[in-house]
Amino acid sequence: MNHDINIKECRINCFRESKVPGEFMLQMRVPGGMIDSKYLDLIQKISKTYGDGNFHFGTRQTFDICRIKYEDIDKVNKCIEDYIKEVEEGLCDVDMDLVAHEKVGRKVNTGYPTIGARNISACIGNYHCICGNINTFELARKIEPIIFPSHYHIKINISGCPNDCNKAHLCDFGIIGVSKLVYHKERCIGCGLCAKICESHATRVLSLNKETGKIDKDECCCVGCSECARHCPTSAWTRSEQKFYRVILGGRTGRQTPRTGKMFLNWASEETLLQVLGNWQKFSSWVMDYKPEYLHGGHLIDRAGYKKFKEIMLDGVHLNPECIVAEDIYFNEIEYRSNFNVKPLSKHKKAGPGA
Amino acid sequence: MYNPVKPLPHKIVNVKKETDLEYTFRVETKTKVKFGQFLQLSIPKIGEAPISVSDQGIGWLEFTIRNVGKVTNEIFEKKEGDTIFLRGPYGNSWPIEKFKDKNLVIIAGGTGVSPVRGMINYLSKNKDYVKSLHLICGFKNKECVLFKEDLKVWANTFNTTFTLDNEESKGFKKGFVTAFIKDIPFNTFGEDYEVVVVGPPMMMKFSGLELEKCGVDINKIWMSFERKMSCAIGKCGHCRIDEYYVCLDGPIFEYRIAKDLID
């Protein structure tokens, strides 16, 4: 077969080239991984009409339909126009005509304008889960218009609780729902169940004080999971009504230097969190000197260094009083090749103006 | 309004070390107690605990307290002249009127000697009260032997068998108390006897079975129970077994009833 296809443009349009020449896979965004099941009809229709009838759950919770012929991309984009409108504009209040805050004059039926910021994935959260502290997909829908559409790459994973089923520790910007636990001492019967559970399920911050018959807490190491509140027979432990978030920064997989993320913010309010994320575009643009390339967020942090990252990300942000911020972060990468980072100066990557 | 759980201060007039773990506190009080009853003692840092009276005299009661863990340490620092808080007495008592002029058998193990010590001391001063007294007292080992001076008096007064679970010693046979029950001459007693059993749950259970094996009438056996209690007045619920409250209906139960009580 003889094709002349700009696969980079296809990729940005959320169609990834296949090993089979001339075939592509559509990746449809599902912010927070939660969507009305009526859209499964659409998936089926596209898959049966333009694909091979199968569909795959994307690892970032996208609807992936493969075996789409290059020639059919326009037709498929027409099919998904309503979906994009309803989900991106309807549910998430995204302006599809703004890419990185600039009008691009998006025409109807042209599909996704960019793939940069990846689909925000989320666990089911407190919509269903007995452990969840937050409504994960509602948060995802609030974040979506802040980071998308944009050519700058960022992977955001949301987990409803510190059990982190959705691997906030393995993405650029991992968000974990946490609770500030309130201890109603007068309802505590000193059964010690919370301390036992904290030891087996969490970080062993609770202990039953034999002399007072009450619980002592090592506040600083509490991960905010709420297992104590979930198990307490008397409601002596309850969650704060306000929701809090922990942000895990710079985790990644990959061939070169996979690593788990480290804590950037703890006990951030939703407002703080959204404000910080609002600076992501600015940070990315600065690092790459306004020339977006196919580079993941974590690498941008590496190039700029954490302190610069912090400076830009917190610029103009009004932190809630409970929120604490990492002064510095020391990532611990897996170096498949030792001293991987030691190389001629000329090969070092640059950040900021002139990069 | 009367408050039945209010503890009152009492003076400790004597402290006697029985073993490394057990101390006997003599407390000044006018409270009259029937044999087998218990009081609630306020023990610093722990709160209250039901403690049976281990002996009594005019103007005093004795309590033998076992140091079961670090928390009870404070009470062992109490000295003569210090204050201790008490309330009670609670519970029923050994049916001593039933024992009058009968052959009495007492089988006691370990700290179980405490709740019968007062009664035995009474009987040793009132030798004609019962026709005879056969006494089996068992302890774990030589270091655990309680009331050594009393044991000497009892040995000279009654038919006694003193045992140690795992060792032999002067005046003590080796083995569990249950092994010596068959040596009691029940066949010579006719219907004229009563049996008292008190000690750890397993010891009481197997003593009961052994007594039944020896043909002892289950209506003539009495046992004293020990259960967790917070109030001793039938409110806190900890000592309840079926429809019985150990604090109100016990601590002493007829074996006929006790043998069918499953906690």
Place this chain on the structure above:
Amino acid sequence: MSYKLTLKEAQKLLDKLSLTYDIYAPKKLKAQGRYSDTDIIKYEKIKNIDEIEYREKSTYPMKEVISPIQQTIFYFTEDKYRESKVSTKPILVFSRACDINAIKVQTKIFIGNGGFVDYYYQRMYERIKFILMECDFESDTCFCVSMNANITNNYSLAVRFEDDGIHFEVKDKDFTNYFKGYPHSSFAPKFVMENKTKVHIPEIKDRNMLNKIKKSPMWKEYDKRCISCGACTIACSTCTCFLTRDLIYGDNSEVGERRRLSSSCQIDDFALVAGGGNYRTTAGDRMRYKVLHKFHDYKERFKDSHMCVGCGRCIERCPEYISITATVEKLNKEIERIEKEEASNV
């Protein structure tokens, strides 16, 4: 005599009553539930009519007003124990029939059992009057009718909440004056006469049967299912068990306070004695102890009702989905099985 008050008038009435009475009612506490974004309803002192959560069953029982989960009973110094003090102001409690009937059980134990009157229960009990709340919700955890606890006449006032006002029935003359000038209503409180959930009350005919049930394998199921958290008994409207605990101020063990705290027979140290012996070591043992107390032992002792009013809170609070009604039906089956076995052995 009955009256209907607008919400505004009802608030005025409440303000006036508050001068003489402490008023308690079930109140919704946002987001304090076991799971995220769930609420609890528990009894608290209220000032405003709109604080009363009448649409749903409370998570925790009314008994907490009389026997709070924690109360200081004494303050002590080296030579004296002094009783804690409480207000002598009378108390009015918005309460449902099951909760009012549960107080009969509580009273049997706290004031009746063994001839001892509990000072702390008594001093609260004698201050209390009830405002009966109608139950107009359907809950499949309620089985008050099976337990004969659906009806009560132990109340001073009865209320029915409507969107535009509240009906009051005034049964206690002490309250007549409060209602002077308000329009009459034909309101008479309705009691629940049928529940979706019905329970057959087990008949354990004698001690032989009781002991066979105790040794039955049916309780083993709970060794694996029950986590021994005690939430069922804390939520129970009839359970009374408590423990006392001394709290020392600073390093001086002679000065402090003695507290009474709710305890639970489901927690593993409930039957633990000082020497380390524990009379019920498995979750199944403890479940058996609770169920038989509720449906046999209490009645056997007091020759009264059973020790359950069918409020169903234990079912709703159990994190492991153990249902008391299902458990009692299993017990019935087990009794039947044992009876059959006995019959075939004759």
